[in-house]
Amino acid sequence: MEYADLIRDFLDDAEGHLNVIDGVLLSMEKSGRDKQQINAALGALHTLKGNSGMMGFESLKGYIHHVEEIIKETGDGEIRLEEALEPLLESANVMRRVFRQIGEDPSARPDLAGETLALIRFSEGSRDTAGAAANDPATYLGARTDTIRVEFKRLDSLLDLVGELLIFKTRLNQIGSDIRQVVPQKSLTKELQNGLELMGKTIAGLQEGIMKARMLPVGHVFSKFHRMVRDLSKSQGKEVRLILSGEDTELDKTVIDELEEPLLHIIRNAIDHAMEMPGERLAAGKDRRASITLSAAQESSQIVIRVRDDGRGIDKEKVRRKAVEAGLLGSDDQVTGENIASLIFSAGFSTRDEVTELSGRGIGLDVVGRNIGRLNGQISVESIEGEGTTFTIRLPLSLAIIPALMAEAAGEVYAIPMSAVDESIRVREDDIHMINNREVIRFRERVMPVVRLGEFFGLQGRRGKKLYLVIVGRAEKFIALAVDRLRGRQEIVVKPLDDTFGKSEGIGGASILGDGRIVLIIDVLSFLRTTR
Amino acid sequence: MSDMHLPASGLAGDVLNTEEHRDFHLVTFALGEEYGVPIRQVREIVRVGGITMVPNSPSYMEGVINLRGRVLPVLNLRKRLKLSAVEPDRASRIIVAEVGEKVIGLLVDSVSHVIRVQAAAIESAPEEVLEVDTDYITGVAKLRDGLVILLDLERLLRREKIEVKDMNNEGGIYGEED
Numbered sequence: 075m076e077y078a079d080l081i082r083d084f085l086d087d088a089e090g091h092l093n094v095i096d097g098v099l100l101s102m103e104k105s106g107r108d109k110q111q112i113n114a115a116l117g118a119l120h121t122l123k124g125n126s127g128m129m130g131f132e133s134l135k136g137y138i139h140h141v142e143e144i145i146k147e148t149g150d151g152e153i154r155l156e157e158a159l160e161p162l163l164e165s166a167n168v169m170r171r172v173f174r175q176i177g178e179d180p181s182a183r184p185d186l187a188g189e190t191l192a193l194i195r196f197s198e199g200s201r202d203t204a205g206a207a208a209n210d211p212a213t214y215l216g217a218r219t220d221t222i223r224v225e226f227k228r229l230d231s232l233l234d235l236v237g238e239l240l241i242f243k244t245r246l247n248q249i250g251s252d253i254r255q256v257v258p259q260k261s262l263t264k265e266l267q268n269g270l271e272l273m274g275k276t277i278a279g280l281q282e283g284i285m286k287a288r289m290l291p292v293g294h295v296f297s298k299f300h301r302m303v304r305d306l307s308k309s310q311g312k313e314v315r316l317i318l319s320g321e322d323t324e325l326d327k328t329v330i331d332e333l334e335e336p337l338l339h340i341i342r343n344a345i346d347h348a349m350e351m352p353g354e355r356l357a358a359g360k361d362r363r364a365s366i367t368l369s370a371a372q373e374s375s376q377i378v379i380r381v382r383d384d385g386r387g388i389d390k391e392k393v394r395r396k397a398v399e400a401g402l403l404g405s406d407d408q409v410t411g412e413n414i415a416s417l418i419f420s421a422g423f424s425t426r427d428e429v430t431e432l433s434g435r436g437i438g439l440d441v442v443g444r445n446i447g448r449l450n451g452q453i454s455v456e457s458i459e460g461e462g463t464t465f466t467i468r469l470p471l472s473l474a475i476i477p478a479l480m481a482e483a484a485g486e487v488y489a490i491p492m493s494a495v496d497e498s499i500r501v502r503e504d505d506i507h508m509i510n511n512r513e514v515i516r517f518r519e520r521v522m523p524v525v526r527l528g529e530f531f532g533l534q535g536r537r538g539k540k541l542y543l544v545i546v547g548r549a550e551k552f553i554a555l556a557v558d559r560l561r562g563r564q565e566i567v568v569k570p571l572d573d574t575f576g577k578s579e580g581i582g583g584a585s586i587l588g589d590g591r592i593v594l595i596i597d598v599l600s601f602l603r604t605t606r
Numbered sequence: 607m608s609d610m611h612l613p614a615s616g617l618a619g620d621v622l623n624t625e626e627h628r629d630f631h632l633v634t635f636a637l638g639e640e641y642g643v644p645i646r647q648v649r650e651i652v653r654v655g656g657i658t659m660v661p662n663s664p665s666y667m668e669g670v671i672n673l674r675g676r677v678l679p680v681l682n683l684r685k686r687l688k689l690s691a692v693e694p695d696r697a698s699r700i701i702v703a704e705v706g707e708k709v710i711g712l713l714v715d716s717v718s719h720v721i722r723v724q725a726a727a728i729e730s731a732p733e734e735v736l737e738v739d740t741d742y743i744t745g746v747a748k749l750r751d752g753l754v755i756l757l758d759l760e761r762l763l764r765r766e767k768i769e770v771k772d773m774n775n776e777g778g779i780y781g782e783e784d
Contacts, residue, residue: 238675348780386780463780486659531661571660571670572679574708574763579662584670584677592658592672 081180084129088173091118095166096301103159104294105223112149116142122169130183134172137186140193141165147197161196165189226327229288236281237475237567241586243277246270248589281475285326292370292379293321295334299341303366306345313352313363314345320370325377329469332449333379336442340381340465341366343439348385348463358460360384376493377471382464388457393417415455416551416602419443447599450476450491450582468493476568478585478595480561481544484528484535487593488557489566489585494598496545496552498560503539506556515543515554522547525601526556530580546598553601568595579604632721632747634754635701635714637684638692642721642747642754649702649709651717654694668713673702680711686762687742705759721754723747728756 098115102108119142127135141162148158172184250270254263296318307314325333344366352362367382390409397403397417409417418439446453450470457463470476470493478489479498499517506513506524513524524543528535535558543554566585571578571594582597632642633651657669657680666685670677680700684691697716702709731743742762747754 234675241675388780392780533661569677571677572708572710574679574710575664575667575681578660581660581662584658586672586675586677590672591656592670592677594658594660 078180080129081176084125085173085177087125088122088169091122092166092170092173094118096163099159099163099166100297102155106221107148107151107155108223109149112145115145116149119145131172131176132183133186133190134169134184137165137190137193138169140190140197141169144193144197153197161193165193224287226288229284232284233281233288233475236277236284239277240281240475240565240567241590243270243274244587245589246273285471285475288326288328289324290327290330291321292323292325292330292333292377293318295330295337296321296368296370298334299337299368302338303341303345306342307349307364310345311351312345312349314349315363315365316341317365317367318369319367323370323372323377325370325469326471329377329449332445333467333469336445336453336467337368337379337381339439339442341368344381344383344385344463348383348387350386372471377469379467379469380464381467382462384462387459387461388414388418388455388463389459390414390457411456413551414457415453418455419453420603443599443603447597447603448582450493450598452494475565477563478566479544480564480593481527481542481555481557482559482561483526483557484531484533486528486531486533487561487587487591488527489564489593489595490544490546490555491582491595491598492563494546496547498542498544500540500542503537503541517543517545517554520552522552522554524554524556527596528558530601547602551602555596555601566593566595629722629724632723632754632756633701634718634721635699636716636718637687637689637714640718640752640754641683641714641757642723643701643703643757643759645720647703647705647759649704652700652702652711654698654700654713668711671700671711673711676709678702678709678711680713681763682713684713684715703759705763708763710763721749723749723754731755 095115095118098111098118102111119138123135123138123142126138144153144158144162144165147153148155148162168186168189172186175182175184247270250263250266253266257263300316303314303316349364350358350360355364356362361384365384367380369380369382371378393414394403394407394409397409398405398407400420402417402420403409403413419442420440443453446467446469452468454466455463456466470491477492479492479495481488481490501515506515508514509521513526514521515524522545538558542557542560544557544560545552545554547553566587568583568585571581571584580597580600581594582600583595584592585595586592631645633645633648634640634642652671652673655671657671659669660667660679666682668680668682668685670679672678692715694713698713699717700711700713701717702711727749728745728747731740731746742758744756744758747756
């Protein structure tokens with residue numbers, strides 16, 4: 075094996091270990107000291123130290139040794155975590171820098187004497203205060219913690235149980251009303267009624283409690299991007315800072331997990347393409363440092379997440395050209411504030427052949443559209459050329475239990491997530507018109523396509539004189555889903571559908587009703603996507 | 607060490623894995639011919655009812671059922687194996703099978719028995735006499751009163767190859783130079 079190969083392996087390996095260390099530090103920053111995490115970091119450091127020594131980077135090896143010591147002492151409680159975090163995070167930066175240096179010039183032997191000294195000073199200083207504390211035993215009592223760590227799976231199974239309770243409750247209510255019809259004793263049925271109501275309230279309280287326990291601050295994802303923004307912009311010679319706001323906003327953990335990837339793509343895309351070089355920015359009269367603002371806020375029952383950059387803005391003409399090329403837009407159509415989001419988030423929009431080092435790893439904005447859709451969310455874009463772009467993501471508070479509008483089409487009942495429903499109206503068949511061979515409805519100054527739910531799913535149904543239209547969509551695009559009947563609003567427990575044999579277009583999941591029947595949940599986004 | 611009764615083809619080894627299964631149990635069911643799956647892959651057998659069709663899914667997806675609060679996908683085994691279609695009737699059953707981490711329902715014409723088979727009775731599939739695609743078959747058990755075709759559920763449930771579209775760089779929506 076060549077030395078160059080060895081170095082490459084060493085660096086690849088090192089990157090992985092550094093990620094482990096970063097992860098441990100960030101997680102302990104959020105949730106406090108954790109023996110297991112400490113051990114993971116120690117394991118990674120130990121390997122790094124060994125490999126560095128083997129490759130002949132003696133100074134680096136010595137430095138890592140001291141990082142190890144600090145983490146060990148933090149684990150033992152000799153150094154307080156709050157104190158240690160800052161220098162430890164910094165040490166990860168130092169190591170990353172050194173690895174990059176080695177990558178650029180494998181013959182370099184970086185000297186880390188200064189950095190090592192700083193570490194030694196830090197650990198001695200901290201131990202001194204630790205020693206002082208030892209004189210006063212009360213210091214060791216510390217504040218009593220009022221949090222515990224619970225495996226998420228346990229919360230998930232609790233929520234499943236609550237879901238079942240909800241199903242039984244609906245069933246009991248039905249039985250209750252049947253009983254009232256046949257039992258003449260008013261006092262008895264009244265008591266039954268009261269009991270059912272009390273139980274309903276308790277279940278609602280239980281549900282809310284468990285939902286709250288599943289929430290995490292969105293800062294959990296947000297803070298992960300600091301490093302990416304720094305590293306990406308640096309490698310491209312750009313100056314970009316990341317500004318966070320509303321990190322305390324809480325979201326269901328499952329939503330948080332799904333959110334990371336779309337945000338990553340948007341931010342990465344912005345750095346790669348929207349952000350100008352410092353010189354260009356200065357010439358345009360902008361601050362030489364570009365900024366990306368990542369914010370979160372709760373607005374009624376939704377969480378709104380915005381990614382705003384002050385870059386060059388979306389070139390509508392370019393989007394138009396690409397969209398026409400990809401057949402998403404007629405050659406005479408214009409790109410407007412209304413349709414731009416659905417265009418750039420379409421699969422098939424990307425037409426570039428060349429692949430840049432950073433964005434070209436088979437990921438794109440259509441993934442963003444898809445992921446947000448899976449979360450029952452909506453995404454819109456505003457952009458001013460030369461000034462910047464804002465992506466706005468709207469998400470339901472929770473994924474597990476959602477309010478839905480129950481609608482009947484061709485004899486089947488479907489659940490339409492309320493988060494996507496604008497309103498529902500009753501119309502006559504005559505109100506539906508044909509334009510270009512497509513059914514449309516004019517409503518509130520808007521003309522929108524009508525999609526018959528039953529027909530979309532290939533079901534046979536009779537057409538009556540009247541029908542209901544459920545207007546669904548996001549800011550810039552609406553369609554009217556035609557159904558035969560509405561059956562009111564209901565809280566439903568979302569269960570995923572097995573996708574071993576592919577995902578069914580138009581269906582986002584399933585839920586079980588009080589009578590045990592399964593209803594399918596409509597995936598509004600895929601309707602919007604397929605209706606152009 | 608006792609002598610092994612594995613067939614020359616070695617095919618039965620896929621089903622048996624270890625010699626302790628030298629005698630093993632099969633749940634057999636009818637799809638025109640007799641088929642069988644190892645009992646360890648069968649969780650339970652339920653009557654057919656309350657199947658909700660899932661639109662825009664492959665034709666062999668019969669739909670989903672509510673199995674005690676769990677949404678269970680049901681595969682029409684006849685259609686999956688490309689056998690002639692038969693309408694479900696009162697004898698039809700859903701075999702709830704567990705393969706790896708997957709739990710899935712298999713719609714069959716009827717469930718016959720649980721039988722005990724000796725490894726020695728298992729042979730490789732004689733391609734020319736079977737209606738079904740031998741890709742999904744681990745072997746054939748020769749019994750006194752006929753053949754039982756052993757299905758390879760793992761292969762049957764394996765995700766069909768989904769073509770991943772080549773996604774290029776999204777980049778150029780901003781006003782930068784191309």
